[in-house]
Amino acid sequence: MGRLALFLLTACLSVTAMAADVIKGERQETFGDVTVHYNTFNSTFLTPDIAKAAGLTRSKNQGVINVSVLKDGKPLTAEVNGTVKDLTSQSVSLKFKQITEQGAVYYIAQYPVDQQETRTFQINVKSGDKTNTINFNQELFPGE
Structure with missing residues (x-):
């Protein structure tokens, strides 16, 4: 599990360092x-x-x-849920699971990618008594 946390942390941090790199799709909202x-x-x-x-x-x-949630630079537990919609507005619920290890907290979910297309994501993050919503579009490609 330590390798998983390291991979996910590296994915978030390395892409954060290249915030303009839209291809990798890492983003942040404050x-x-x-x-x-x-x-x-x-x-x-x-x-x-x-x-x-x-x-x-x-x-x-x-x-x-x-998804990772930070408060003052430290991991924060939250309730995370959301949906992903295709171009025909068919929606798939994202079932996030929390991964906690060595002071890191991540929320991961999977979704189908049957063809190249742009999808619309809606992510709801509840921390404390406040829920924040993030909406974004991402072009997706099936893997090799």
């Missing part, structure tokens, strides 16, 4: 003193060991969304 980092990628980017440890299906037709 709500007061809470910052939400999020990115999405094809599950084939995960090694088989990492995917297994996280309970994820590694497939060219499966995407992964990774």
